[in-house]
Amino acid sequence: MTKFGRYAFELGGALAAYIVCLVLSLRLLSVGGQGELMRLALTLLPMLPGLAICWVILRGLRRLDELARKIQLEAIGVAFAGTALITFSYGFLENIGLPSLSMFVVWPLMAGLWFVGTIIGQLRYR
Incomplete structure (x- = not known):
């Protein structure tokens, strides 16, 4: 796999995880009934793959x-x-x-x- 192919694969995976977590977060929040701590965790859930996106970008820059x-x-x-x-x-x-x-x-x-x-x-x- 080329450097760009590896980068595209890693970034695509992190973006896909972000989309899944975003949709899951929004759906669960729209149902309601969670406590404040759970609502906070659900709201910030997409930031976990957001951190992965940052990590992939930094790794990509280091490979250049x-x-x-x-x-x-x-x-x-x-x-x-x-x-x-x-x-x-x-x-x-x-x-x-x-x-x-x-x-x-x-x-x-x-x-x-x-x-x-x-x-x-x-x-x-x-």
Whole structure:
């Protein structure tokens, strides 16, 4: 199995576990009748495979060669700075009446900017 194939397999498995835990958590919470501690545990259940996703990504980064790591570092820098600028700007816009956004918006924004940064880095170092 290639490095990318192994990474894709590991990430796919962790994402599948996340989806299963998310659906299970939401269904059990919608039934109700649990105590506060159980509701807390059910709410955070999807974070267990979330930790696995982080672990898989870090392992994938460690397997990269120097140039690929450099590209990823720059892409993460673009994602970090871009997410900060966009979320702070939107936070100020909320002061003039724009609706508040959920924190669930932050990660997809950062992931999208990471993807854009990766493409830019790959084009730059061709």
